[in-house]
Amino acid sequence: MAGYDKAKGLFDNFKSVFEAEPCDYAKCEELLGQLKLQLFSGSASALSGGGGPEAAKEQVLVRETLELACFLSIRRRDLFGFERHVSQLKMFYDREKGLPASQQKWPILGLSLLHLLASDRIGEFHTELELIPVDEVDNTYIKQPVQLERYLMEGNYVKVLEAQKDVPKMYYAFFMERLMETVRQKVGASLERSYTNLPVQQAAHMLILADVAALQEFVVKENERKAREDADDTMGDLTPSLTRRAPVGLIKWEVKDGKLHFMKSEQKRLELPAADLMVNTIGYATDLERIV
Numbered sequence: 001m002a003g004y005d006k007a008k009g010l011f012d013n014f015k016s017v018f019e020a021e022p023c024d025y026a027k028c029e030e031l032l033g034q035l036k037l038q039l040f041s042g043s044a045s046a047l048s049g050g051g052g053p054e055a056a057k058e059q060v061l062v063r064e065t066l067e068l069a070c071f072l073s074i075r076r077r078d079l080f081g082f083e084r085h086v087s088q089l090k091m092f093y094d095r096e097k098g099l100p101a102s103q104q105k106w107p108i109l110g111l112s113l114l115h116l117l118a119s120d121r122i123g124e125f126h127t128e129l130e131l132i133p134v135d136e137v138d139n140t141y142i143k144q145p146v147q148l149e150r151y152l153m154e155g156n157y158v159k160v161l162e163a164q165k166d167v168p169k170m171y172y173a174f175f176m177e178r179l180m181e182t183v184r185q186k187v188g189a190s191l192e193r194s195y196t197n198l199p200v201q202q203a204a205h206m207l208i209l210a211d212v213a214a215l216q217e218f219v220v221k222e223n224e225r226k227a228r229e230d231a232d233d234t235m236g237d238l239t240p241s242l243t244r245r246a247p248v249g250l251i252k253w254e255v256k257d258g259k260l261h262f263m264k265s266e267q268k269r270l271e272l273p274a275a276d277l278m279v280n281t282i283g284y285a286t287d288l289e290r291i292v
């Protein structure tokens with residue numbers, strides 16, 4: 001019991017610092033670390049799912065700690081931390097029988113869906129959505145990510161933009177910003193395939209940017225992103241893959257003479273070392289013969 005009282009005191013202090021304005025993020029992280037150490041190493045009952053009122057109290061405290069940690073991660077723009085805490089929370093959400101209902105469950109699960117959508121991880125989005133009970137799909141916090149995914153599949157980016165004005169919780173705004181960046185990248189990919197150049201005003205409008213200055217800033221970031229992806233493209237990997245795409249040239253963007261230009265570089269060629277390819281093929285055939 002003494003361990004629970006100490007943990008509860010740490011939690012109350014953590015929550016107080018978190019809700020203060022301005023929030024001391026460094027202090028929050030320090031208190032969160034101490035709190036986790038107290039909760040996870042002091043007693044196993046909170047994680048074991050054991051019965052009894054004392055175990056239930058500890059489980060609720062751990063759940064509330066992880067929920068607050070999720071919101072702290074969003075405020076710090078720590079996406080890896082957010083994913084980690086959501087993953088830990090699911091263990092408690094999956095076994096809520098005997099525990100008071102969490103007021104933050106659906107907001108956090110909705111935020112998790114929006115995070116996957118903003119990261120363009122559509123497959124994971126649908127996997128997580130299938131785990132949500134049918135009668136909860138109309139929940140406000142779940143309904144919006146579902147609608148946004150539908151707008152994206154339809155290419156109805158205007159609706160995505162309008163949804164920014166009607167987010168159900170303050171923390172959704174961060175992921176909506178990221179979603180708009182994803183939308184701009186999708187629109188940009190369509191533009192560079194369809195045009196060689198566009199008037200800057202028209203390009204800014206199509207990319208949902210406020211003005212030409214915002215367009216120029218986006219062009220710089222887009223070129224940097226493309227350069228990073230191009231540098232990470234390992235052309236020497238000969239491992240067979242059904243998803244490997246044919247090498248393409250880098251399309252660089254440039255604002256010049258009142259237009260946004262899409263300049264294609266020379267297409268890459270994938271050179272296959274003949275000797276290495278022959279050795280690998282013979283090796284695969286030998287291994288296959290042994291298996292058969």
